[in-house]
Amino acid sequence: MVTVVNQNIPGFPAHDAAVTDSIRRNLNIVDNFIAMCKNDVREQPENEMAREYLYGAYKQKAELLATAMDRSGMGGLQ
Numbered sequence: 001m002v003t004v005v006n007q008n009i010p011g012f013p014a015h016d017a018a019v020t021d022s023i024r025r026n027l028n029i030v031d032n033f034i035a036m037c038k039n040d041v042r043e044q045p046e047n048e049m050a051r052e053y054l055y056g057a058y059k060q061k062a063e064l065l066a067t068a069m070d071r072s073g074m075g076g077l078q
Helices: 017-043 048-072
Strands: none
16 A cells, blocks of 8 residues: 655655645545445455445556556656
């Protein structure tokens, strides 16, 4: 799990605080949703919908990270 707290996000210039803060907020939202989904799957392992939500949450996080890396050009925002 990626945790970003009071630090720069690798690949993003430190001076672009608005973008860094936005990514941090969105990652925290997705991470919280993943934690909730994992808890639901643990409590109800037979619940197929809970598993689908967990899968969707991981997919959403992967897409968010991929978008962030695409925007950064792997070396900072243009």
